[in-house]
Amino acid sequence: MSETGMVLSVLRASFNDGPGIRTTVFLKGCPLRCRWCHNPESQSPRMEIAFLENRCSRCGACVSACPNHCHALNASGHTVDRTACTACGACANACGNGALSIKGKAADVDEIMRDVVKDIPYYQSSGGGITLSGGEPLMQPDLAAEILRRAKAEGIHTTVETCGLASRNVFERIAPLTDLFLFDLKGMNDDLHRQHTGVSNRMIHENAKWLCESGANVMFRLPIIPGLNDRDADLAALGAFICSLPGEHAFEIMPYHAMGTDKAAQIGQAYTCEARVPAPADIERCENQLKAAVR
Ligand code: SF4
Ligand code: SF4
Known part of the structure; x- marks a missing residue:
């Protein structure tokens, strides 16, 4: 029997998790507890x-x-x-x-791959592929590695969306199987990071640096949460960090939305983020500041 793990869902014809048309496999479980999480049902590793x-x-x-x-x-x-x-x-x-x-449900790699291979013609025509997301897919490293290995064997482009918090040996295993990392950066201030995500950002930033030094293809995703991480100083520090990394790395802003509110209520979880949804002008300001800092 192939490797088994806990899967939240499999989304075919996804357009937001990497290039082209993709199948996104959401694995359940995350080491962070971001107050603004839009997928709170993916946090627990259990059904x-x-x-x-x-x-x-x-x-x-x-x-x-x-x-x-x-x-x-x-x-x-x-x-x-x-x-x-x-x-x-x-x-x-x-x-x-x-x-x-x-x-959540237990699923094995054979079952997951049966869904993934169905859309190979779409991946080929659009430059798409498979994306592992979550939760944090690297919390189940054996499952993630086996899915990626099987996808590569089928010639499928592989993307991993990560919060960056996993041990170095997990990144060492996953990096050779991954064509693109979508790497979340939530802020450089460690006190604020601990306060709003429950964990230090130290290991996350060390992993980002290691991946870039290793020549991995990394795109940074920056969730912008008004009032929590969008001050001028926060953006300048994020931009400076990206700038300090070896290689050239694109970034994209992920503006806060409040979709997690209802989802948290459905699983009986408190939703403590009181941020407002940013206006287009707020997003433009953040984008401009980051672009100026990264230039
Ligand atoms: S609440 Fe529903 S899922 Fe939970 S133990 Fe009862 S029947 Fe089972
Ligand atoms: S009481 Fe409500 S949740 Fe329970 S079975 Fe009836 S409709 Fe469904």
Whole structure:
């Protein structure tokens, strides 16, 4: 049997995760807890139950179906005890309204590759390929390496979207199998980085430097979160860091959006980011400052 891991979803015909038409494989689990995360359901490495309250008709089928008595209907609404949930999926199967679903599933490389190879003609005509994303795909290095190895054997272009936090030996294994890294940089101020992502940026920046020194093709992705990392000094420091790296590296701004708010609520997670969505003028200012710093 081929390598198995935890997959959140597989998205075919994706246009935002690298060049051309791509299949993006989202692996579940991330070592960061960014307050602005737009995919909070990808953070936990485990399967979990999601509940869409506005689809619930309070029929009670899930209450009867759950072997662990996780669901309750009472005057305050429909509550889900996630601490007792084993993600068995019985309630999701019983719900006729699509209000419940399980996020994540175990999948093996054979299964993943069956989806990926379907679109080889599209990759060839568009310059596309496969992208591993997450979560953080390098949290499952054996699975990631095997998918990339199989894709390369099929002649498929490979991209890895990473938060940059993985051990050096994982990057050493993955780099020869990767045509393009989309590498997130969230800020140079370590105190702010710890405050807003839960981890230090030190190892992330060391890995970015190592990849660039190794000759990897790296494009930096810079999430811009108004009020958290968009001050002039923040942008100048980011630009200076990119400039200091060997080789020429493109970057793109990823403006904050609030899509994570509803998704976090569905999995019972607090969403603590209160940033506003940036206006086009804010994005233009950031872009101009970064371009001036990187020049
Ligand atoms: S997934 Fe299983 S354990 Fe979790 S709430 Fe649903 S029925 Fe209960
Ligand atoms: S089965 Fe679905 S619609 Fe019925 S109470 Fe449970 S979540 Fe709501």
